[in-house]
Amino acid sequence: MRTGESDERLDGQRPPRLPTAGPPPLTVRGVPVDPSLRIMAVATLVNTFGNGALVTTFALYFTRVVGLRPTQVGLALSAGALVGLLVLIPAGHLADLRGPRRVLQACTFGAGVAILGLLFARSVWALVAVMAVIAVFDRGAGAVRSGYIARLAEGGQAVKFKAYLRAMTNVGISFGALFGGLALWVDQTWAYLAVFALDATTCIVTSFWLGRLPHIAPAPVRGSGEPRLAVLHDLPFLVITVLSGVTAMHFIVMELAMPLWIAQYTSAPRSMVAITLMINTVCVALLQVRLTRNIDLVGPSSRAMARSGLWIAGGFALIAFASGQPTWLAITFLCAGTLVHVVGEMIGSGGQWGVQMGLAPRESQGQYQGFAGMGFSLSRMVAPTLIILLCIEWGRPGWFVLGGVIALASALMVPASAWALRTRERYGVLTHSG
Numbered sequence: 001m002r003t004g005e006s007d008e009r010l011d012g013q014r015p016p017r018l019p020t021a022g023p024p025p026l027t028v029r030g031v032p033v034d035p036s037l038r039i040m041a042v043a044t045l046v047n048t049f050g051n052g053a054l055v056t057t058f059a060l061y062f063t064r065v066v067g068l069r070p071t072q073v074g075l076a077l078s079a080g081a082l083v084g085l086l087v088l089i090p091a092g093h094l095a096d097l098r099g100p101r102r103v104l105q106a107c108t109f110g111a112g113v114a115i116l117g118l119l120f121a122r123s124v125w126a127l128v129a130v131m132a133v134i135a136v137f138d139r140g141a142g143a144v145r146s147g148y149i150a151r152l153a154e155g156g157q158a159v160k161f162k163a164y165l166r167a168m169t170n171v172g173i174s175f176g177a178l179f180g181g182l183a184l185w186v187d188q189t190w191a192y193l194a195v196f197a198l199d200a201t202t203c204i205v206t207s208f209w210l211g212r213l214p215h216i217a218p219a220p221v222r223g224s225g226e227p228r229l230a231v232l233h234d235l236p237f238l239v240i241t242v243l244s245g246v247t248a249m250h251f252i253v254m255e256l257a258m259p260l261w262i263a264q265y266t267s268a269p270r271s272m273v274a275i276t277l278m279i280n281t282v283c284v285a286l287l288q289v290r291l292t293r294n295i296d297l298v299g300p301s302s303r304a305m306a307r308s309g310l311w312i313a314g315g316f317a318l319i320a321f322a323s324g325q326p327t328w329l330a331i332t333f334l335c336a337g338t339l340v341h342v343v344g345e346m347i348g349s350g351g352q353w354g355v356q357m358g359l360a361p362r363e364s365q366g367q368y369q370g371f372a373g374m375g376f377s378l379s380r381m382v383a384p385t386l387i388i389l390l391c392i393e394w395g396r397p398g399w400f401v402l403g404g405v406i407a408l409a410s411a412l413m414v415p416a417s418a419w420a421l422r423t424r425e426r427y428g429v430l431t432h433s434g
């Protein structure tokens with residue numbers, strides 16, 4: 001719940017409350033009670049609709065229409081990922097200094113304008129340049145958004161906010177992917193370009209809509225001797241970010257290794273790739289909020305991450321056993337493994353949010369959440385090669401090993417979080433940890 005004006009709507013009226021004691025419900029009939037969350041939810045739904053359509057058509061357009069090689073498209077994506085990694089902390093720090101709403105609007109608007117550059121990219125270097133500019137604004141907006149949510153939703157509500165917005169993200173991407181599928185069916189240049197223009201428009205429109213969010217005052221001026229970027233001097237948070245990056249490899253496993261595993265090692269039809277993705281998307285949309293309901297403070301959040309590692313490892317084991325089985329049994333193992341994995345994914349996401357937002361000083365949420373995002377970005381840059389070596393080249397044992405690594409990293413979040421809490425108590429740092 002927000003401090004200060006947290007109980008006030010934009011029109012000055014108070015949101016409805018339950019008659020019993022305790023915090024208000026997150027939603028009523030699926031609609032957020034908190035006005036700020038409603039604004040964020042609409043922005044997320046609109047923006048991710050455009051993103052889902054773009055992701056569905058991006059690679060095929062630049063390979064089939066523009067004529068780039070897949071490796072060249074991969075180079076452009078890698079360049080964007082690298083630039084996005086470098087911009088996370090500066091963007092979050094700028095939000096702390098200037099106020100997050102203004103910076104979030106500027107980054108979202110800038111992303112929309114940059115996406116329009118895809119309409120004119122006709123060479124690999126033009127695409128690299130466009131993807132780098134998009135990454136500056138898009139990844140910057142992501143870092144600012146996480147810090148903003150942590151400032152808006154105090155009192156244990158931040159994880160619930162993030163859970164609801166993640167559910168909206170899955171809904172938006174799913175519908176956007178359907179729209180992108182129409183462009184693939186038409187398979188004409190104008191259809192692909194219309195998708196890119198749509199994504200740019202959703203960003204630009206969203207940037208104006210975000211102006212309805214409440215203003216949060218910038219952080220106070222640094223005291224004498226205080227570092228400019230305190231997060232870079234916070235060793236426990238650095239360790240937690242690294243561990244979070246290791247656990248985040250499971251997302252890439254499901255995106256990269258799962259399709260190859262199904263096609264090369266199992267007798268299941270290749271359509272199972274789409275079915276497993278649908279299982280994941282629907283479960284997150286329906287259950288993410290429910291499975292993070294009691295995850296708020298740092299201690300419970302770190303223990304939730306430890307549990308999630310076991311679920312993820314169990315899901316990987318079931319998927320591994322799909323190889324060498326009859327078709328019906330392979331399908332059963334793949335579906336069961338996907339279901340077990342997504343439970344771990346949802347619990348772990350809530351736990352990660354609770355730890356990272358709970359340990360960040362209130363006035364430095366921007367730079368801390370920007371730094372936290374580096375764990376996931378590094379994972380996306382480093383993990384693909386390791387995942388291919390383990391899960392595809394090695395085969396079934398590799399799934400067991402990778403599941404064990406993720407479970408171990410998740411378990412280590414408990415002592416690492418306790419260490420971080422002790423350092424904050426020692427220096428009197430004001431956080432959301434409770």
